[in-house]
Amino acid sequence: MIFSTFLRPFLLQTKTHLHDLIRPLCLVSFTLLSSCSVNEIDSSNDFNNNGRDTAALKRETLYLKESLPPGLPMPDASFESGLQQQIKYLNRIGDKDFVLENTQTNVADLKVVAQEIGKWLHNPAQQPQLIAHQLSGQDQRGNVQITGYYVPALPVRHLPDEVYRYPLYRKPEHRNLDGTYPSREEIDFENALAGQGLEIAYTSSLVDNFFLHVQGSGVVEYEDGEQKLLSWGGGNGHAYRSLGKELIERGEIDRANISAQSIRQWLSDHPDRNREILSMNPSYLFFSEGPKSPVGAANVPLTPLYSAAVDPKVIPLGSILLAQLPKLDTYGNLIGHEFRLLLAQDKGGAIKGPGHIDWYQGIGEEAHFHAGQLKHFGKVWLLLPENPTPKILIAQ
Template sequence: MIGRAAAAFLFVLTAATAVHAEEVTHTVLDFQDLKGWEEDDHEKALDTFLLTCPDLDDPDWRALCALAQQKPDAKDFFQLFFRPVLIEDGKKALFTGYFEPELNGSLSPGGRYRYPLYRKPPEAQGAVPWLSRREIEAGVAMQGRGLEIVWVDDLVEKFFLQIQGSGRVTLPDGRKIRVGYGGANGHEYRSVGAELVRRGIYQAHQVSAQVIKNWVRRNPAAGQELLWHNPSYVFFRRIDSVPAHMGPLGAMNRSVTAGRTIAVDPAYVPLGAPVWIEKEGAGPIRRLMIAQDTGSAIKGAQRADIFIGTGDEAGRKAGRLRDPGRMVVLLPIQRAYATATEPNL
């Protein structure tokens, strides 16, 4: 996935100070140290774990997946075969949210359906960087080549779909198609929210996805220029293999689950691992989730993006989520103690 996964903080002004590398520590905890552990629905966590654990290659994880497929008592399974490990890199924990957008579109252009979602052209495969967003949208490089998947009716919703990396498009006859991340043009992401702050239009704390959308719609010409400020451009692929009732594909090429999937930094958290979430702030969350996704903006040992769901309401909830807390990774017992900075023997 791209930097949707990216969530609200992609649109705000980021600090310009350099971040110094910190020592990474691994501390083995007890399950009784996890706030709210007893009250969680461990069966739902186990069901989500089972969606991706068959794809794990490591022998430790394969053995645990085989046990999980026998459908043991979920709480006992996690407590018997895992140990909670607090992984810290000196940075404060940050939880954001992401979602699957729903747009309106048509398989043919015309009327309000004027903004195409493109497949990645062959000449862009090895070119880094390739054409910028402005050059793609204002130029002729993509025209007349049959690279369009669908035409949508809203330029700014298309822009935010590219940030999220996947979504659904409702056709005029009510049918829905799903699109997923199909590559990018190789340009670095530049925050349009930060640009609005730089211009003095908003203060950093005022900027959100909805604020940006409203400003672009009120100022069509200037709004187009604002979106072109971000040279990064995402291409898509049509995904017909995922049933409508399931979530979009994550980094493990499996459907993600609302309220149980998180995007993490795989440099610290193994993809497929269970992760205990203690999100503070508004609407505290105490829940076992599964690390099944990534995002270019999700960096750090205590950084997670929570998949909220599909549609506008999920988008509103995701946009408001920006909270501190703590995340604790559940690792196979031997691995947990082997990686501990100071083994708790």
């Protein structure tokens, strides 16, 4: 069953349905200034073949409610394992309401969605009784930027030496007077956390540390072959600033060529400017030594190609999403889109608002390659029950 064939009438219906909602107001992306602007997305995301649907009609609301199309993209077996982890998370957090902009839901509703999808997996002929709520995206036209993240495997040492001398830290106990912890520059270049016994391991590169912070978790391998998973252990409370955006604005990298790989290459080519550029992002991540499988903010193992990091203010953790995701060739060029079910199981400091989700690619170099290429637009629907229910439990 080719999902895009079934979805095409649904998308056309969406555009017609939106027509009555359009008013001549100045609507801009959440990433831009609130004043009226002809730019609907941030300039760093505006490049040729970025996958953005500029013909979609604008709307005012955060979510647009639509009937579920008569066909869903069948996932592989790993999705069902991830779904079971999702159900465990929902049963663990208990009753909770989520008041969103122009809709609301609760944990009981999210359990119903998981139950409906679970039934459908075992009987694809049974259409899930769900409603698809499309996110407005960066531009109020439904365009959501899809980036990728992965879990790197990084060589480290237990103790510092001449090469491996850059620490990865646990979270400090004491904050600054303003409630934050030291900034990236203070930690990495002024040794603000030295001597507190917070070091977990030592790497050979501050750039490696930076990208590990951006990813949020990673597998480290010590000199004796021991491997540990470092998971998200909290942030320093400083605002996240994108190095990619900074390098684009400075004219160092063309926006069409921005990627994790191009940023890493630029930093390698300009070692004398590493402090200047890395310190532009004061946000800093601390780690905890967790279970053997990578986990996200929902504290469940992440499922490669099915887990996603979201803004919980827009997409509650534990949600199931329908997403139209970019398909790229080996050079990172967009060649189309594909539909996939995603599990909202993680969050990140750079994932804010309805215009951005981060798609988990897995562990290691292949996952790194695919994650680094993703920067294109797609569309995202939050799946909720046709008939909301106050409470329902699912047996684990």
